[in-house]
Amino acid sequence: MKAIAIDDEPIALDIVKSHASKVPFLELKAEFTDAFKALDYLQRESIDLIFLDIKMPDISGIDFFNSLPKKPLLIFTTAYTEHAVTSFEMDAVDYLLKPFSLSRFIKGCNKAYELYNARNASQSLDHIYIKTGYEQVKVLYEDILFLEATGNYVTFVLKDKKILSRSTFIEAINLVPTDKFVRVHRSYLVALNKIDKVERHQLTVQSSKVPLSEAYRQNLTAFLS
Numbered sequence: 001m002k003a004i005a006i007d008d009e010p011i012a013l014d015i016v017k018s019h020a021s022k023v024p025f026l027e028l029k030a031e032f033t034d035a036f037k038a039l040d041y042l043q044r045e046s047i048d049l050i051f052l053d054i055k056m057p058d059i060s061g062i063d064f065f066n067s068l069p070k071k072p073l074l075i076f077t078t079a080y081t082e083h084a085v086t087s088f089e090m091d092a093v094d095y096l097l098k099p100f101s102l103s104r105f106i107k108g109c110n111k112a113y114e115l116y117n118a119r120n121a122s123q124s125l126d127h128i129y130i131k132t133g134y135e136q137v138k139v140l141y142e143d144i145l146f147l148e149a150t151g152n153y154v155t156f157v158l159k160d161k162k163i164l165s166r167s168t169f170i171e172a173i174n175l176v177p178t179d180k181f182v183r184v185h186r187s188y189l190v191a192l193n194k195i196d197k198v199e200r201h202q203l204t205v206q207s208s209k210v211p212l213s214e215a216y217r218q219n220l221t222a223f224l225s
Contacts, residue, residue, distance in 0.1 A: 001027065001048045001112070001116050002049070003026055003027065003028050003047060003049040003051060004029055004032065004038060004049075004051070005030075005031045005052075005077075006033075006050065006052050006053060006056070006064070007033065007052075007053040008053065008056045009033075009053070010033060012098065013031040013032075013033065015099075016028070016031070016051050016077065017031060019102050019105040020105075023106060023109050026049075026113075029047065035056055035059050035061075035064050036058070036059075038064075039067075048072055048073060049072055049073045049074070049075065049112050050065070050072050050073070050075070051075050051077050052064070052065060052074060052076055052077065053076075053078055054080060055078065055079075055080060061076065061078070065090065066090070066216075066218065067218060068219075069219060069222030069223060070222075071219075073093050073115055073116060073119075074090065074091070074093060075093050075094045075095075075096060075108050075109075076092050076095045077096045077098060078096070078097065079097065079098040089186045091169065091173065093115060094107075094108035096108055115170070115174045118171075118175065126142070127139060127141060128141070128175045128176065130163050130175075131166070131167070132163050132165050139156060139158065141177065141180060143159050143160075144156060144176065144181075144194075145157045145158060145191055145194050145208065146189060146190040146210055147173070147176075147188065147190075149169035149172070149186075150187070154171075156172075157208065159206075169189075172189070173189055180192055180193070182219065182220055183216050183219060184210060184211070184216050184220050185211045185212060185213045185216060186213065186215070186216075190203060191205070195224075198212070198220070198224070199212070201213075
């Protein structure tokens with residue numbers, strides 16, 4: 001699993017680098033104190049995971065990540081607790097509070113690795129199995145219109161039916177290919193080829209209206225272009 005780290009404090013990057021060297025499935029490819037140099041790197045290189053500070057000069061970690069059209073897995077590394085809710089809404093894998101121990105770092109990496117494996121497995125298939133109640137239902141990607149999250153449940157809205165699954169939204173997101181589905185709202189993920197119309201605050205997906213939030217508009221625009 002290839003990763004980079006972004007933090008305006010060199011000492012913090014040294015800690016991430018030291019911890020990462022002890023994780024066998026993790027390869028830290030680069031570290032950046034300048035977020036814009038990291039952005040340039042990401043335009044040229046494919047990365048699976050970002051360790052990202054939040055409070056940085058010029059651009060916050062939150063704004064930086066939201067600007068990326070193709071989003072790797074994300075682990076925040078920060079000294080501040082007040083952004084934990086925002087990180088949850090952004091589906092960050094973990095939120096590491098400085099100073100974090102090696103064991104806490106490894107725990108976050110293990111969570112990221114599970115999602116990384118699930119994401120990679122989905123790329124080579126044309127279907128997934130969705131757990132609903134005591135059953136596993138086979139669903140073709142082509143039949144999925146969008147996903148809607150409500151609490152601890154996710155509704156898979158298909159062409160001809162809906163399937164309710166007890167799972168977190170990030171677990172559901174990582175079941176489907178990242179190049180075929182796009183996040184358009186904190187609670188909605190939409191199949192790109194099913195979007196019929198894009199308006200200011202909503203999308204038309206066949207006969208359904210799906211909200212489009214300002215936070216994800218740039219993400220959608222990048223995918224459509």
